[in-house]
Amino acid sequence: MPEQFRALQGFRDILPDEQPYWRYFEQVATEVATLFGYRRIDTPLLEETAVFRRTSGESSDIVTKEMYTFDDRPDKEGRRQSITLRPEATASVMRAYIEHGMFKLPQPVKLFYLDMAMFRRERPQAGRYRQHHQFGCEAIGEEDPALDAEIIGLLHELFTRLGLKHIRASINSIGDQNCRPQYVELLKEYYRPLLDDCCDDCKVRYTKNPLRMLDCKDPRDQAKIAAAPKISEHLCEACQAHFDAVKQYLTAYGVPYVHDPLIVRGLDYYTRTVFEFTNEKDKLAINGGGRYDGLAELLGGPHTPGIGFGLGIERIINEMKRQGIEPPPERSTEVFVVYFDRKPELKQAAVEITAQLRHAGLKTEMSYGDRSRKAQLKQANNSHASYAVLIMEDELTRNAVILKNMQAEESDLESKQVEVDRSQLVDHLTQTLNQGQ
Missing domain, CATH: 3.40.50.800 (Anticodon-binding domain)
Incomplete structure (x- = not known):
């Protein structure tokens, strides 16, 4: 008999019976994003590898472990360009913002993307596959803390309209170029005598990006993380004022939140506000995001503040099923x-x-x-x-x-x-x- 083929590990088919969940999510997400004044953008599946290396950071898990990267065919001069299947959307959206001169438009420019396929060469896990799909919003060109609250408020509105229960925001500030370097030195000083007992990844992060040591999931490092100095206790005056304003505005949006000083996010471009949404019952992470005020410069653009999030659609659909939420029935045959x-x-x-x-x-x-x-x-x-x-x-x-x-x-x-x-x-x-x- 001929060989029977199956989908590759970490890739899957979205069958007709599951499509109503996708269509329902797309409808609600589009309604909420539009309500908040965001307009849709779609970017190419492939980008120059440097777009992600420069923005995500050479030491990030995305760059070191997870990207599908290969050389394109040689051009007429015999040169080969390194290209990568899109692992995340924020860098691509910012590249488009710069390339098409959106910084000349009234700011902020508020964009959303939907059903964008992302590729991560990682161990498949619950709610995320090697090919997964994201909904996300990016507000570019303004550093007002009210915009941070708007982005988090948009997500809260989305989860509310989907009917999800027990969802709560966790927020933190990781400072900026003025106060973070001093904190990083303090963190390295704390970890120096503990380094021999850290996991191998953390030993690498200690040299390349110590802040990521706080994002380690290895059980042997959790006690060290809990006792580490907290960045939110070492913010400069401007970052502290920004963070205080974000919390004040979140109250106006009616968003339930907690301050979690251990949220740092995993990419180099984040500054100041970072956040996650979790299910309070089992602490399952739903999504994350944050402010990235230095991202544009990494891509050759002018200084351009921004904030955004990415949301795995598969993960949200799994959460909807766990909570017994069903999409509206499909139109029946007449x-x-x-x-x-x-x-x-x-x-x-x-x-x-x-x-x-x-x-x-x-x-x-x-x-x-x-x-x-x-x-x-x-x-x-x-x-x-x-x-x-x-x-x-x-x-x-x-x-x-x-x-x-x-x-x-x-x-x-x-x-x-x-x-x-x-x-x-x-x-x-x-x-x-x-x-x-």
Whole structure:
């Protein structure tokens, strides 16, 4: 037998039965983002590798372990360009902002992306796959703390409209170029005598980016992290004022939050406000984001503050299922067309009527494969259609069909089946279906 192929590990098919969750999420996310004044942007799947190396940081897990990177075909001069499948969206959006001169527009420029595929060459985990999809928002060109609160408030509004329960925001400030260097030296001083007992990743991070040691998930390092000095206790005056204002504005948005001094995020470009949303019951992380006031400069643009988040759609859908939240039901079949003989002219009429009803906006199905009358009626019943159009030879000679109400009682034969002229079928069905709503 030929080899049976399967999806690659960490990649999966999104089957029709799961699509209603995706469509429902897309609808709600678009409504909320639009309500908050964000406009959609889509960026290419591939970027120059340097876009992510410069922004995420050479020591980040994304760059060192997780990117799908390869050399493109050589150009006319024989040079090969290193390109990468998009592992995250913020750098791509900022690249587009700079490339297309959006800094000339009224600021902030508020953008959202939806269903953007991300690729991480990592161990697949709950709610995130090697190919996963994200919804995210980026507000670029303004450092006002009210914008930080808006972004977090937008997420809270999204989760509320989806019906998710027990979701809470955790926030922190990781300072800026004025106060973070002093804190990093303090952190290194704390970890220096403990380094031999740290995991291998933390030993590397100690040299390349000590702040990431606080984001370590290795159990042996958790006690060290808990006892480490907190960056929020070493902020400069400007960063402290910014953080205080964010908390004040979050109260105005009605967002329940806690200050978690151990949130640092995993990418180099974050500054000041960082945040996560978690399920309070099991502490499961839902998503994260933060401010990135130095990102544009890394990509060759002018100093441009910004804040945003990325949200894994698979992870949210899994959370919806865990909480028993179901999307609205799909539109059911309204009409099923049945032809009562295997004669070509009856099937031709069935195809014509099916097309006519679909053109009129009625969700219509018909039987295929020249099934028997009994099999077609069984199929019509199983489709849960409201009406069946029965095409029979005698009625067809009068240019008419039989319209059968599939929901009527068997004893009510008068309302269950009526003859309708083909020229009146669309109007008759449309009016009848509208009356039944």
